[in-house]
Amino acid sequence: MRAGIVARAEAAYLGLAMGDALGATVEFMTPREIRGKFGIHKDICGGGWLYLKRGQVTDDTTMSLALGEAILADGAVTALGAAQAFDAWMRTKPIDIGNTVRRNLIAFRKTGVPEAPPSEHDAGNGAAMRVLPVALATLGRDEAAVRAAVRAQAHVTHHNPQSDAAAEFLALAVQDAIRGAALRDLYRGRIRPLVVAQPQFAYRSKRRENPSGWIVETMQAVLQSLLDTGSFEECLIDVVNRGGDADTTGAIAGMLAGALYGPDGLPFRWLKALDRDVMVACENQARRLVGLPA
Numbered sequence: 487m488r489a490g491i492v493a494r495a496e497a498a499y500l501g502l503a504m505g506d507a508l509g510a511t512v513e514f515m516t517p518r519e520i521r522g523k524f525g526i527h528k529d530i531c532g533g534g535w536l537y538l539k540r541g542q543v544t545d546d547t548t549m550s551l552a553l554g555e556a557i558l559a560d561g562a563v564t565a566l567g568a569a570q571a572f573d574a575w576m577r578t579k580p581i582d583i584g585n586t587v588r589r590n591l592i593a594f595r596k597t598g599v600p601e602a603p604p605s606e607h608d609a610g611n612g613a614a615m616r617v618l619p620v621a622l623a624t625l626g627r628d629e630a631a632v633r634a635a636v637r638a639q640a641h642v643t644h645h646n647p648q649s650d651a652a653a654e655f656l657a658l659a660v661q662d663a664i665r666g667a668a669l670r671d672l673y674r675g676r677i678r679p680l681v682v683a684q685p686q687f688a689y690r691s692k693r694r695e696n697p698s699g700w701i702v703e704t705m706q707a708v709l710q711s712l713l714d715t716g717s718f719e720e721c722l723i724d725v726v727n728r729g730g731d732a733d734t735t736g737a738i739a740g741m742l743a744g745a746l747y748g749p750d751g752l753p754f755r756w757l758k759a760l761d762r763d764v765m766v767a768c769e770n771q772a773r774r775l776v777g778l779p780a
């Protein structure tokens with residue numbers, strides 16, 4: 487059982503990185519532009535507006551790794567630890583950074599207060615995309631503690647109820663999947679309740695193409711792809727070919743589908759293509775995070 491949990495935690499982290507690397511190639515493209523250039527985009531090949539090397543990842547993965555190291559150093563998820571880790575990450579001049587993340591980290595530098603003020607506008611997907619290390623570190627904790635830890639890291643940059651709802655959903659759904667829940671269990675136990683609590687997340691009215699960085703559109707695309715496919719590979723190809731914020735929909739779908747389908751679901755060609763250092767860092771950190779005392 488324990489070995490299975492560690493393997494699924496690693497698969498979730500590798501899934502995040504694979505989705506990020508796969509999606510970044512087509513970030514900000516429309517589905518039509520993607521079809522014109524690739525037919526179906528299905529290989530980790532770099533390029534895109536960031537001119538990535540093959541296998542290179544973006545902020546979605548590197549912010550997650552930065553947060554995870556802070557959690558391991560502190561032995562817990564703390565707002566200050568997360569804020570300091572994100573600030574140090576920003577000083578490395580990352581290849582991409584969200585506007586809300588940048589603005590609120592600059593505010594943290596000035597004030598030293600790790601929690602951003604509540605804002606109805608800060609409903610981007612930047613806090614949800616990096617929630618995985620919190621999910622792994624709090625595996626086995628009660629739901630209220632998981633939700634509190636998720637919000638502590640999220641509010642450093644995104645203090646917003648829609649962002650919170652998505653990030654809490656993701657952490658709890660990933661934990662369920664790591665413990666062996668099937669897709670129908672996630673639907674009954676997490677996806678339906680999310681839409682009941684926050685009807686904006688309803689995702690069935692039309693196919694969500696070209697999802698923006700707004701967390702609601704991001705989650706609509708991710709949930710459609712997750713529920714309408716039957717494997718890790720199909721899910722990720724489906725979601726990134728919708729274009730838009732494709733590295734982030736890829737990263738979020740990747741963490742969920744990685745946990746759900748486990749290590750055997752990860753395509754070997756994507757594993758081989760992923761940057762070596764990133765692959766090792768993700769596997770390593772996943773193991774250490776689930777090893778933290780609950």
Ligand code: MG
Binds near residue numbers: 544546734
């Ligand atoms: Mg990115």
Ligand code: MG
Binds near residue numbers: 513732
């Ligand atoms: Mg993005």
